[in-house]
Amino acid sequence: MSMAELAALAPTEKLKMLEFLWDSLRPEVESLPVPEEHKNLLDERRDKAQSGKSKLVSWEQVASRRSHSFRQLETYLRK
DSSP states (O other), rough: OOOHHHHHOOOOHHHHHHHHHHHHHHHHHHOOOOOHHHHHHHHHHHHHHHHOOOOOEEEHHHHHHHHHHHHHHHHHHHO
């Protein structure tokens, strides 16, 4: 499929393609080593959370925000 054909797809079809591509890449991506800078960032964030220097949100809050963002995206794509 050419880039022009991809560009001409409806937004919902593009999303399906993205999902397919991500799912097909997942095994390869998951086998890659984690860069040291990512490990360092995670360590910093863990330390801030444990020391109380960062604001934590519940999983329910994360899921609610995610659902809201997806609803906004769906509304945009239906235009």
